[in-house]
Amino acid sequence: MPDWLPTLLATIAGILSTLSFVPQVIKAWRERDTKAISKHMYMVTVTAFVLWSSYGYLIGSWPVMIFNLLSLGLSATILVFKIRNDRRKAQGTQSHREPGLARPG
């Protein structure tokens, strides 16, 4: 097995792992729809990428650090969209139910 093969695999896998979030960011941005997306998934994912980035820093590997910081940024963006849309929806339902404000008819 050539020495360079594992490094090549890890580099491609790292790039794909980071790039994989891009279509979800674009879709969530365009469609303003994050209903089916799990907030808990992205809370755990963001935490994991904080740890992976720290790991990259501790072992002095800037590729590990940079790929994971990019993934952290992208996954955190999706989490922000999710929280923002959930809040807007909650405010939307609340304004319908406030008796004082909503004048009948």
Added chain:
Amino acid sequence: MPDWLPTLLATIAGILSTLSFVPQVIKAWRERDTKAISKHMYMVTVTAFVLWSSYGYLIGSWPVMIFNLLSLGLSATILVFKIRNDRRKAQGTQSHREPGLARPG
């Protein structure tokens, strides 16, 4: 810096990365709603985990291999839900539009 710290960080990060998919699998299964989920994201994610699992095998690291095989299984499950729901929706809209079958009134 203690020697064990990077290994501890990577182990926790690895566990979190894999576990992060579980709430999304449960949500997609319970709610049967995958509309906001990006199919392209999970196609790339599944490809990346195939490469990461192969990488783990090549470097003889069973933790890397096992974590990534689990992540592969979980992310592929979400992709299958997404494709299945999209197909059902497409069939649903098609059966409304077929002139021959849909008797007026």
